[in-house]
Amino acid sequence: MQKSASRKERIAEYKELIARLTPKSKVGQGCLRAFWVGGVICVLGQTLIDFGMSAWHLTQAQAGTLASIVLVFLTAALTGVGVFDRIAKYAGAGTVVPITGFANAMVSPAMEFRPEGFVLGTGAKLFTIAGPVLVYGISASVLVGLAYYFISL
Amino acid sequence: MGAALWMYVKVFAVGGLLCVLGELLVLKTKLTPARILVAYITAGAFLSAVGIYSPLAAFAGAGATVPLTGFGHALAQGAMHAVQENGVLGAFTGGITATAGGITAAVFFGFIAAVLFRPKPKT
């Protein structure tokens, strides 16, 4: 009993040491970069929406879909030529949080696992990172729909 | 012109702030990006269902719809609209229908990228 207590103490002592000696990420710099890059991506999205509505006379919803598709396409192209991860390294959550992060999470494993074949590599591994987003997003939408149905009965 | 510019300012500010929140979650909680995306999409669907996200989307446009919370918002709105039109079946069809463009684009362009490009370590 005495021994297990002392092991716990040693682990706690070591954790304190780690906290003291591990360099910290720069929070202010990270937030500033995430803010401006994320903001710019959203402004790009708004520009696409406005363009779709004025030039192609799309509805708001259609224009939103157009903006999503174009942003996903741009992300796929930048990921393919090896530029997206450099931008993400700078911007952090600034590229992860917008739909660009979702797209990159699909495209990068699709490329990465290409050597394992188009079916079991690219096809299966496409969803390794972004799959959970679809699982929880779609499940949440079903729950919301069901709740809405029963409340409005 | 002034109104359009003001709209872009709102888009930039709200979109940027949602990203800052994500950055703080990454740095302070050690959540992996995949978990953050899951949290964002689920939170967006919830906030949409309780009627908070629609006003934000009206206020900030793409600043609210381009971040992953907006994806969750679109899923929830799609499910609710489909329930209005088709009854309980809509709960199962509405979400994906509303977000089909983004999901299909990610799958298709992901596949094309895998055909065309090889990943490279950066030196």
Added chain:
Amino acid sequence: MNAPNRMGNQTIVYRNTPWIAASACAAGPREAQGPLGDRFDLVADTPDFGQESYEQAEVALLREACRICLDKAHVGEKSVQAMLGGDLLNQIMPSSLAARSLRIPFLGMYGACSTMSEGLLVGGLLVDGGYAAPVLCTAGSHYATAERQYRFPLEYGNQRTPASQWTVTGAGVVLLAQQGDAVYGKPLAKLTRGCIGRVVDMGVNDANNMGAAMAPAAAATLCAYFDDTGETPERFDRIITGDLGYVGSELLLEWCGKMGHSLPRERMMDCGLTIYDPGQDSHAGGSGCGCSAVVLSSYILPKLQSGEWQRVLFMATGALLSPTTSQQGETIPGVAHAVVIEGVR
């Protein structure tokens, strides 16, 4: 009954002091830009080394390093009686595939990044006991293959934390021969002692801070060695750790101090802090099986051969994690094996 070649709890004594007859290393372009770049026997121009996949590139680097080493010692593949090697990938496939083409009797080793000293320690026993000679000890790793297995796809956009380390693309190999066997040329150094490390886990679960996970194991092995032998750190020109990096190296000094063995900072060296320039954006330093193996071959052994150093303790350190157990919430155990390498006068 006590084992006769044993000293204390963990330390072994090589009665016949096996010779390190030859050594070679091959590495990638990023490593070649580092401070040791011009000492490598072979540098791959591109990370894929002209192969179909990065896994095949890792195999090719290892295989070529072995061939260069055997060429240096003027020995054919058929004459080598055992190969002890390992790497980071599942089922240590790169080492097995290299052994397949070399056709040398093969013992697979796994000690994560501690593989080089694990291989030397066991290979030394085979030679010392007269069971096999010469024996080839190998270790290699590749940034791209380790990233996809342990972390993310290469093109996935994420930020690395300041404590994270960069897996070395490279392979290092050492040929052990019996003491006095001069057919391979002048020896580089000799093995005199070894210390088998315990698996130590101090509850670290941050896979982006491997140095912190491994430092307690390194401290435990060092303290065991000093307790077993009665030696002090001053007996060594350098006490060389594998890939503790910046964070782990500091933790080792502190933690050893708490355990009653203060280490002289000027005699400490970490391979992970030696292989890259600080400007190379490798954060807390290099890591991977190839890290200590490449530095051993290109930097440490030449210094022992030239007489600049007489005696070093080479202790590669490994973080024994798998993505599966990590995701299940298991903490990261560490291990460190030490061998004492001395110059041959």
